[in-house]
Amino acid sequence: MTRNWRFSSVAALAVGVFLHPFTAQAGEAPALAEAVAAGNLPPLEERLPAQPEVVTGLENIGTYGGKLRRMLGGSNDHNSILRIISPQGLTRWKADFSGVVPNVAESWETNEDGSEFTFKLREGMKWSDGEPFTADDVVFFVNDLLNNKEFYPNPPARFVVAGEPMQAEKVDDHTVTLKFAAPYGTFLTELATPLAQEPVLWAKHYCQQFHPAYNDDVQAMVDETEAVEDWPALYRLKCGEVEAPNRWSNPERPTLDPWVVTGEGYSAGSTQVVMERNPYFWQVDEEGNQLPYIDTLEMGVAQDNEALVLEAIAGNIDFQRRKISNPANKPVFAENAEKGGFEILDMINSNSNSMAIHFNHTHKNPQMRDFIRNKDVRVALSLGIDREEIIDIVYQGQGEPYQIGPRPTHVLYNEQLGKQHTEYDPDKANELLDAAGYAEMDDEGYRLFPDGTRIVFNAQYTGVEQPDWGDSLEIIKEQWEEIGIELNSTSVERSIYYSRGEANEHDFMVWGAPGGLDPTLSPRDVLAVHPQASWFGIPWTRWYLSGGSEGEEPTESMKKRLALYDSFKQEADQEKALDIFRQIHQEAADEMEIIGISLAPNLVGVVNKNLMNAPRSLPSSWMYPDPGPTLPQTWYWPES
Amino acid sequence: MIWRYILKRILWMVPFLFGVSIVAFLLIQAPPGDYLTTYIAKLGESNEVLDQASIENLRARFGLDQPLYVQYFKWVSRLLVGDFGMSFEWRQPVSDLVWGRMGLTLCLSMATLLFTWAVAFPIGVYSAVRKYSFGDYLATTIGFIGLATPNFLLALILMYIGVVHFGADVGGLFSNEYKNAPWSWAKVWDLMKHLWLPVVVLGTSATASLIRIMRANLLDELNKPYVDTARAKGLSEFWLIMKYPVRVALNPFVSTIGWVLPNLVSGAVVTAIVLSLPTAGPLMLQALLAQDMYLAGAFVLMLSSLTVIGMLLSDILLVLLDPRVKYD
Numbered sequence: 001m002t003r004n005w006r007f008s009s010v011a012a013l014a015v016g017v018f019l020h021p022f023t024a025q026a027g028e029a030p031a032l033a034e035a036v037a038a039g040n041l042p043p044l045e046e047r048l049p050a051q052p053e054v055v056t057g058l059e060n061i062g063t064y065g066g067k068l069r070r071m072l073g074g075s076n077d078h079n080s081i082l083r084i085i086s087p088q089g090l091t092r093w094k095a096d097f098s099g100v101v102p103n104v105a106e107s108w109e110t111n112e113d114g115s116e117f118t119f120k121l122r123e124g125m126k127w128s129d130g131e132p133f134t135a136d137d138v139v140f141f142v143n144d145l146l147n148n149k150e151f152y153p154n155p156p157a158r159f160v161v162a163g164e165p166m167q168a169e170k171v172d173d174h175t176v177t178l179k180f181a182a183p184y185g186t187f188l189t190e191l192a193t194p195l196a197q198e199p200v201l202w203a204k205h206y207c208q209q210f211h212p213a214y215n216d217d218v219q220a221m222v223d224e225t226e227a228v229e230d231w232p233a234l235y236r237l238k239c240g241e242v243e244a245p246n247r248w249s250n251p252e253r254p255t256l257d258p259w260v261v262t263g264e265g266y267s268a269g270s271t272q273v274v275m276e277r278n279p280y281f282w283q284v285d286e287e288g289n290q291l292p293y294i295d296t297l298e299m300g301v302a303q304d305n306e307a308l309v310l311e312a313i314a315g316n317i318d319f320q321r322r323k324i325s326n327p328a329n330k331p332v333f334a335e336n337a338e339k340g341g342f343e344i345l346d347m348i349n350s351n352s353n354s355m356a357i358h359f360n361h362t363h364k365n366p367q368m369r370d371f372i373r374n375k376d377v378r379v380a381l382s383l384g385i386d387r388e389e390i391i392d393i394v395y396q397g398q399g400e401p402y403q404i405g406p407r408p409t410h411v412l413y414n415e416q417l418g419k420q421h422t423e424y425d426p427d428k429a430n431e432l433l434d435a436a437g438y439a440e441m442d443d444e445g446y447r448l449f450p451d452g453t454r455i456v457f458n459a460q461y462t463g464v465e466q467p468d469w470g471d472s473l474e475i476i477k478e479q480w481e482e483i484g485i486e487l488n489s490t491s492v493e494r495s496i497y498y499s500r501g502e503a504n505e506h507d508f509m510v511w512g513a514p515g516g517l518d519p520t521l522s523p524r525d526v527l528a529v530h531p532q533a534s535w536f537g538i539p540w541t542r543w544y545l546s547g548g549s550e551g552e553e554p555t556e557s558m559k560k561r562l563a564l565y566d567s568f569k570q571e572a573d574q575e576k577a578l579d580i581f582r583q584i585h586q587e588a589a590d591e592m593e594i595i596g597i598s599l600a601p602n603l604v605g606v607v608n609k610n611l612m613n614a615p616r617s618l619p620s621s622w623m624y625p626d627p628g629p630t631l632p633q634t635w636y637w638p639e640s
Numbered sequence: 641m642i643w644r645y646i647l648k649r650i651l652w653m654v655p656f657l658f659g660v661s662i663v664a665f666l667l668i669q670a671p672p673g674d675y676l677t678t679y680i681a682k683l684g685e686s687n688e689v690l691d692q693a694s695i696e697n698l699r700a701r702f703g704l705d706q707p708l709y710v711q712y713f714k715w716v717s718r719l720l721v722g723d724f725g726m727s728f729e730w731r732q733p734v735s736d737l738v739w740g741r742m743g744l745t746l747c748l749s750m751a752t753l754l755f756t757w758a759v760a761f762p763i764g765v766y767s768a769v770r771k772y773s774f775g776d777y778l779a780t781t782i783g784f785i786g787l788a789t790p791n792f793l794l795a796l797i798l799m800y801i802g803v804v805h806f807g808a809d810v811g812g813l814f815s816n817e818y819k820n821a822p823w824s825w826a827k828v829w830d831l832m833k834h835l836w837l838p839v840v841v842l843g844t845s846a847t848a849s850l851i852r853i854m855r856a857n858l859l860d861e862l863n864k865p866y867v868d869t870a871r872a873k874g875l876s877e878f879w880l881i882m883k884y885p886v887r888v889a890l891n892p893f894v895s896t897i898g899w900v901l902p903n904l905v906s907g908a909v910v911t912a913i914v915l916s917l918p919t920a921g922p923l924m925l926q927a928l929l930a931q932d933m934y935l936a937g938a939f940v941l942m943l944s945s946l947t948v949i950g951m952l953l954s955d956i957l958l959v960l961l962d963p964r965v966k967y968d
Contacts, residue, residue, distance in 0.1 A: 074916070075729060075926045076682060153700060154693035227718075227726040227733035233701070236731065246731040263820045268730050268737035268935075271812055271918045272819035298816065303913040303922045306796070314803045462681075494681045495673035495931070511684075531692060532680050545692060 027289035029064040032279050041279055042130070044290060049122035051106065052284045055631055057613040061285055062636030067296035068611075069318045071311050072273060074303035078245040078266055079625070080322045081273065082194060084297065086628025088256045089197040090119055091188050093629040097517065097619045099574075100192045104200045104256060114183040114572030115161075121174045126280040127203045127254035135176035140204035142168035142178070144213055151232045156198070158190050185572035186520075193521065194625045198242050203254040210235040248273065256282070258292040258633040266301075273299040283633060292633035312606045315340030319614055319627065319635075321347050321605025327398055330604045343616060345605030350621030352404050352418075352516035353596035354395060355469055356525060358509045358535035361593060362552055367449045368507065375592060376436045380429040382421040382595045384483040385476055389424075391598045394471045399598035404525050405585055407516040407599065412581055417526075417589035418599075426482045433483060447484040456486040460500065461510045463491025469510045472597060501535050509535035513596055520568070520581055521623040526588035527565050528558055536593045557591045612636050642959065646952065653948050657941065661719070664940035665712050668933045674704050675728040675931045682930075702728055715934060719941075725934035729927065734938045737923070742942065744813065745919040748842070751835055755843045756850060757893065764854025765886060768862065779851060786848035792910040795841045799915070802837075812916045813838070838915050842908050853892045861885035887961065894957045898950030902943045 028036075028044045035041040072080050086092070092103035102108065105119040125133045145151045146165055155165040164181035171177060178199070180187070190196050208214035210221070210231060218231045228234045240247035249265040259275035266273045275297040283291045300316075302308050308323050313336035325347060333344050359378065363369040371377055387401035405417035433439070433447060438455065440448040447455045457480075461469040473489035480487050492500075500506050511533065514522035524530035528540035537558065542551025544562050554562070561584050568584070571577040603620050614635045620626050676699055683690055690698075699705050703714060718725055724734035763783075767776040812819070818830045861867065862885055870880050909921035920939060927936035958965045 074913070074922055076930075152693075152697060154696050157691035157693050160693070225733075226723050226735060233726070237733075241731065244731045245729075249732060267732055268727070268923050269740040269918060271814060271916075272816065274820055300812070300816065300819075301918075302812075302916040304916065307799070307914060307916050310799060310803050493671070495671060495677045498677050498681050499672045533684060 027064075027287070029277060029290070029295065031295070032277075032290075035279070047126060047130070047280045048284065048290065049125040049282050051122060052282050052290075053103075053106075053122070054286060054288075055283050055291070055634060056286055057634035057636075058615060058630070059613050061287055061289070062293040062613060062634065063639050064289075064293055064295070064636075066294055066637040067298050068294050068632070068635070069316060070297065070299045070320050071308050071317055071323070072266065072270075072299050072301045073305070073308070073323055074301055075268070076245075077323070078248055079194070079243065079622075081248050081266060081275075081299065082243070083322070083625045083628050084319075084632055085257045085259060085275075086632065087194045087197040087625060088200065089191050090200060091191040093192045093624050095615075095618075095630045097621070097624045097629070100188055103192075108188070110188075110572065114185045114187075114570065115180045116177055117179075117187060118171065118175060118177045121176070122282060123174050125256075125282050127205075127256065128260045128278040128280050129203075129206070129254040130280055131203065131205050131254065133200075133203070133256065134173045135170045136173075137202065137204045138176045138178075138199050139168045139170050140208065141199050141202055142166060144208075144211055145202070146198075150230070151235070156195075158193075158196050159198075183570040183572065185570050185577060186568070189521075193623050195242050200256060201242055202239055206252070206254050207235065207239040210238050258283075259297050271301050273297075273301070275299075281633070285634065293636035294632075312342070313340050315342060315608075317342075317606055318608040318611055319345075319606070319632075321345055321603055321620060321626070325603035325605055325620070327601050327604060328396070333604060333606060340606075341609055342606040343609050345607050346617040347603040347605055347620035347626065348409075348517065348617065349407075349600040349602050350517035350619055350624070351512055351514055351600040352407060352519075352525070353402055353513035354399060354598045354600045355472055356404055356511055356513035356594050356596045358511065358525075358594045360504070360506050360508055360535070361537050361555075362504060362539045363507065364504060367451065367453075371438070371449070371455065374436050376432045377438070378592055378595065379421050380432040380436070380483060381480070381485065382592075383423065383425045383429040383432070384480050384485070385595075385597070386424040386479050387422055387597055389479075390472050390475050393475065394468050395598055395601065398601035401597075402599035403592070403596045404513045404594060405515065405589070406519045410517060410519065412519050412578065412585060414582070414585040414589055417585050420589065420592065421595075424479075426479075429483045433485075438484075441484055445481070445484055446486050454486060455484075456488065457507045459487060459489045459508055459510060460492045460497055460506065461489060462494045462497050465494065466510075466512075473510070498532065502532065502538060504538050506535065511535065512600065516600060517619055518621055518623045519585070520577075523565065523581075523584070525594060526584060527561055528554055529562070529565065555591075557587055561587050610637060612638055642956070646956065649952050649955075653945070656948065657944060660944040661716060661937070661941060662712070664937050664944075665715065665933070668928065668931060668936050668940075669708060671931065673931070675702065675933065676704060678930050679728075702726075711933075715937065724938045727927075727932055727935040729930050729932040729935065734935050737935065738920075738938050738942070741918060741920040741923055744917075745921070747831075748813075748835070748838060748917070748919055751839050752843045752846070753897075755839050756846045759843070760847045760850035760854060761893075764851045765858060765881070767851065768855045768858035769881060771859065776855075783848035783851045786844040789844070791841050791845060791908065792914050794844065795838075795911050795914045798837060798841065813918060838911070838917055841911055841915070850893065854889060857889035857892060858885055861888050891958065891962055894961055895954050897954040897957065898947060898952075902947045902950070 032041060036043050070080070070084060088104055090103060090105040091100040094101055104121070106122045107120045109118045110116070121133070121135060127133050146155050146159055159166040161180040161184045162182040167179045169177045169179065210218060212218045212231055218234070222228050222231055222234050225234055225237070228237060237246060238250055239253055240250060245266050248261050249267050251261050251263065251265060255278065258278055258281050260278050262274050262276050264270060277292055277295055281291055285291060300311070302311065305323050309329055309332065311317055312320065312324050313332060330344065337344060359372045361369070361373055363372060391397060391399045391401070401422035403418055403420060403422060405414050406412040408418070438447045442448055442454055449455055459473060461473060463470045470489065470491055473487065477487040477489065501509050513525050515525055524533045528534045528537040528544055531538065531541050531545060534541045537554060539552035540554035540558055543553055564580050564584050568577055568580040571580060607614055607616060612635065615627070615630050618626055618630055676695060680690060680695065703711055715725055724738065726732070727734050727737055730737055763779045767779045770776055813831055813834045814827070815830050818827045821827055867880070867885060870884060909925050912919050912921045913925070924936065924939040927939060
């Protein structure tokens with residue numbers, strides 16, 4: 001929806017050209033050609049769809065062979081696999097993150113009000129086991145899983161509109177219509193996000209054996225499978241979930257991915273995950289050569305992030321930024337780049353700020369609440385921070401004073417939201433606080449509430465994960481002394497931090513601010529919509545999510561924004577949708593509920609200097625699951 | 641006699657482990673929040689988002705919406721038929737995850753134990769017999785350094801030197817080509833080539849302390865009258881020391897076997913993480929951090945069983961070794 005911004009380095013990246021006439025003499029990997037000659041595999045034209053998607057690599061037509069080496073963390077790093085495989089959804093991001101293009105779908109049509117989407121699938125397209133991929137697979141997901149109360153007691157929110165889950169209608173074998181109870185303007189964009197792959201994740205011909213509607217003996221399978229209590233658990237164990245390690249632990253599960261997992265895949269015992277090319281992959285290059293070019297993905301597993309950095313500088317990683325992207329690693333990489341044979345990836349940070357301070361506007365203590373809800377007070381607290389000093393000391397000079405909101409390169413950039421009150425002006429801050437009625441001070445020079453108690457912020461942060469937040473808070477503590485405000489900060493364990501926030505027991509919370517490049521996808525800092533991250537008003541979020549029956553009614557400004565957000569989700573016209581978000585941002589800028597410290601600096605990664613067609617600069621985000629949308633299936637090794 | 645003793649000890653393990661299962665379950669539940677809170681936090685860190693509906697689904701699926709005692713009884717009743725339940729984090733049966741790790745852990749433990757003994761035993765004897773000699777001082781100095789250096793630091797230093805100066809492949813227990821290969825002699829040889837580093841790292845401090853213990857114990861024994869008697873009867877000096885004082889001084893080696901197994905699972909976690917060893921320690925730590933209670937519970941139960949078995953082994957060995965020890 002929103003990504004009409006550009007940055008030159010990736011603007012030229014691979015973009016799908018669909019419905020390209022498929023005429024050229026097709027090529028395939030030597031190993032597959034041998035298998036065809038030996039009669040173990042059907043010929044290429046039977047494996048490819050009638051109209052395979054033709055994609056263009058960043059630089060050249062590639063050559064087949066070789067392996068790509070990456071590293072995974074010892075646990076919870078399954079999304080690293082998802083990112084390099086790329087979520088093969090009905091739509092996908094353009095490589096420059098500026099919008100979506102057809103992917104698994106060949107094309108689509110939308111009805112007038114944006115509540116029905118008819119997808120044309122590719123005729124002759126196959127799953128990785130050679131079985132046809134058809135509209136039945138999509139209908140299977142919608143009818144037998146999404147709308148099955150046993151499988152989804154509460155269907156995922158992205159497939160629910162106006163309280164009704166998505167419905168599907170098969171038009172013919174290669175055409176399917178997805179219907180919603182009300183307009184859903186952001187649906188096509190939503191389908192490109194990593195967790196929205198479910199409509200085309202599960203092959204009916206394989207997964208139906210774990211479903212009671214298709215197999216009467218499911219209960220017997222449940223009984224004989226350890227640790228499984230019911231059929232949904234069995235189904236998820238065998239067919240995988242969209243976002244869980246078990247998605248990569250069953251090599252028998254058919255996929256639409258460029259590479260398929262071999263052996264045991266990713267599990268707690270893995271020391272390495274190996275994936276081999278999918279002989280039925282449905283994309284070709286401009287000359288009709290079947291992708292991917294690279295034969296094998298080889299992903300080692302290491303527990304410790306420092307060990308990953310060591311592997312990177314030793315030249316044992318061909319393309320990666322996950323787990324090693326801390327800007328502090330940049331000098332280490334620069335020093336070893338030549339010896340390790342790699343270049344440094346410049347990952348454009350999708351975050352807005354390194355550290356946002358979420359004042360609790362719904363504080364339980366009425367005096368503190370009044371204090372925080374006074375905009376002059378918030379302006380004073382922002383003016384009382386010398387951001388340059390923090391950036392120099394804590395962030396090695398990387399960054400610039402910033403509040404929140406889209407980054408300056410983004411089409412939705414709002415200068416007021418990003419830059420207002422970021423100068424250091426303790427005199428003005430003191431004036432504002434005096435004028436706001438907090439002029440009384442105690443013997444030690446701290447301001448007092450009307451009842452005579454000292455104004456103190458007690459803040460917690462997750463110091464193990466983010467030690468920089470603690471350093472910054474220590475500096476802010478000293479700076480706020482100048483304006484008579486006391487700050488005490490303590491590092492706490494993450495789940496304590498979360499339970500405090502969810503119980504609304506915080507004065508303020510500290511967290512990195514998303515929404516720099518993905519403001520419409522991660523709007524949680526300008527809208528009270530996220531129950532575990534919109535820390536400035538958790539009861540407001542509850543109010544919004546429960547339709548007004550729980551939590552606390554938000555301010556007029558927030559209610560206005562939430563109403564705008566509802567209309568944004570229904571708006572199918574991109575330009576109008578962007579305008580709605582401009583209003584949301586303007587409203588948030590005028591209200592200034594939370595403040596930030598420094599524009600989040602770019603992240604780093606490594607890329608083997610010989611790896612062709614791979615970008616050297618790209619966006620880094622979860623919603624744009626880097627590097628997937630830059631099409632790793634087009635990367636290749638030059639023949640030596 | 642001894643069989644009855646062993647049988648009785650084994651029978652006692654049942655109520656003991658039952659008690660351990662309750663304590664383990666309560667301990668894992670003790671921190672605030674549950675698996676889902678940590679899971680959401682982890683996702684939040686990389687700006688990944690789960691919607692509320694999915695969270696509710698997961699909570700119901702994992703039974704986290706039920707009271708604690710229901711969760712406990714569900715777990716224990718399945719344990720009785722050998723089903724450890726489903727790991728929240730890996731979404732796979734716990735038993736699939738645990739056994740492979742335990743195998744390599746045992747292998748590493750045994751290798752480390754042998755290394756420790758092979759080094760500590762002769763040095764300990766030597767530095768007792770040649771008290772205050774140059775060799776004794778040398779062994780003592782090295783021993784103290786070994787005791788004082790944290791294992792993980794030693795691991796980091798060795799790894800850094802290996803990678804930067806020798807281009808060695810140091811992480812893990814296998815080379816890339818053998819990681820997923822079935823067991824073969826080549827794979828065993830590959831394991832041997834990688835095993836020395838963790839064994840040295842893990843073994844140094846234990847070796848150092850055993851040298852000191854051996855030396856001190858032996859010094860106590862060497863001055864006893866029975867040694868003089870034996871010497872007076874003309875026994876060669878080597879046999880004299882080996883046959884009596886060393887046998888008595890071995891007591892601490894044997895009586896600590898019980899601690900060796902659990903120690904290598906839990907004590908060497910940081911080292912195993914640094915060296916990317918696919919052993920039980922890092923997985924257990926992660927399970928505890930994530931409050932993945934079935935996986936963590938399985939490890940805690942196994943550790944307890946190992947301790948009990950280890951203690952039983954030491955007791956049996958002690959009875960055989962030291963005539964002064966009586967069973968009852």
